[in-house]
Amino acid sequence: MRAVPRVLNRVLIGLVGLVLLVIGGSVLAVGLGLDPPSWWIHDSRHDVLLSDAERTRWRDEDWWWPVVIAVLAVLVLLALWWLAANLRRRRLTEVLVDTGDGEGALLRGRALESVLTSEAARAEGVQRSRARLTGRRLAPEARVRLRLEPHVDPGTALDDLTTQALAHARDSAGLASLPTEVRLRGVKHGAERVS
Structure with a gap:
């Protein structure tokens, strides 16, 4: 199962929180005696959320209970997946x-x-590096990000990373292989005025 992307996760949590806050706050406000607008679901502080007629409206229909149970089951499964x-x-x-x-x-x-990050950062032309391990403890994988100076050849930087930092990490941990995803990014310098 892939993790929920961070932005989507935050948007969903924000929307759920906002909906719950608005509904809960409005129910509390009506319960405390404030007059709700005419379109609101509650009329007064003694009003119920669902009347007897609304609750029993679809009870005799054959499709009603299977649909309710299916919708609730899907919502529970989505909530468990998200959690x-x-x-x-x-x-x-x-x-x-x-x-x-x-x-x-x-x-x-x-x-x-930490060792991967520091050894990769020591390579010539690497301004900044960052390493992260994922996978399982018997079969780790690495993700390395390198920020390169403008004059550095990406192929050379990748070769240096593979033959030095990654090889040392693989050998010191006694791993047969260390699959790695490497992302290279060049530093962008602003234009300078020469006089």
């Missing part, structure tokens, strides 16, 4: 290192990310 997507860890917290004695050791994911 699982938000609670899922996006970062790898630890990597299992084969020590050769059959036991293994755990390496912190942040420690490996």
